[in-house]
Amino acid sequence: MTPTMNTVAAFLARHVLVCMMLAASTAGRAGDFLVDPIRLEMSPTSRSGVITVRNEGKEKLSFQMQAMEWTQDAEGRDTYTQTQDLVFFPRLMSVEAGDEGVIRVGARYPSPAREKTYRLFIEELPGAAKPADRKGAQMNVLIRFGAPIFVKPLRTEDRLEIEAVSLARGELSLSAHNLGNQHQVVEGIRLTGFDGQGKEIYAITLADRYLLAGSTKRYSTSVPHEQCVKLARLEIEFKTDKLTRNGKLEVGRAMCS
Incomplete structure (x- = not known):
């Protein structure tokens, strides 16, 4: 049976909601395992950390770990490249049902001028199928979770600017530039x-x-035409975990069509 567009949209909405919940939490559930914490922050005085993976399922789970440098390109999209900047152990791990596994992570190069950002990917590996499991068609969904790792500078600075605010043909766009030397969590x-x-x-x-x-x-974002033509001004509040910035745009009817 072909899924309807509403079904697909509902699935995507649930997926996005799960990702947002993980980003906002101190611990994140992925499949049958729990990762705690979901991100690590290292500093010149704290150059290492521990991530715990708890098996919440009924079968043994196996994982492999991979460290990647995390940057954002000119469009703000996340990009990942292989790196040797992080030291972590183990690289392969099995965790029995109801038990916990510990991953120890350290930074080779502390105290950067600008915060260095990485993700430690914890990837679930396929398990050995039991004879009873091989009957009939089945689909196993394996989870790959990327825990953010932040190596902070000696002195942090938070600066953010709202740039290039425009409204044309009912399409509102703006850019935000992080001029500081550490990340911002957009709330x-x-x-x-x-x-x-x-x-x-x-x-x-x-x-x-x-x-x-x-x-x-x-x-x-698109502004509905019936509302757009009535607008005189738009106000913007860009709120992060560390600061808030505001902007304003005067609106004319010509911007809506």
Whole structure:
């Protein structure tokens, strides 16, 4: 049976919600295992850390680990490259049902001028199938979880600017530039529109997760035409875990068509 567009959309919405919940939590559940914490922060005084993987299932689970340097390109998209900057052990691990495995992680090069960012990927490996499991068709979903690793500079600086705010043909876009030397966790981008009398007639909050040091990311959304033509101004509140920045755009009807 071919899934409907509504079914596909619902699946994607649930997937995005799970990712957002993991990003906001101190511990994250992935499949039948729990990762705690879901991110590590290292500093000149704390150059190592521990990640615990707990098997919440009923069968033994096996994992392999891989460290990747994490950057964001000119469009703000996440990119990953192999790195030797992190020392971690073990690289392969099996965890019995109800038990825990420990991954120890350290940084080779502490105290960078700008925060260094990595992900330690914890990838579930396929297990040996039992004879009873081989009857009939089946699908095994293996989870790959990327725990963020942040190696912080000796002195941190938080600076962020909202740039290039525009509205054309009803499409609102803006860019945010992280001018500081450490990452920002984006908690929400609140867009509020007012008519000529100052009455709020439009509001939406855009979601995101990480804006890495030195990176610029573009955000966009469509403003419904019936609301757009009534707008006199748009106000922007860009809120992260460390700071809040505000912006404003005066709106004319020509921007909506």
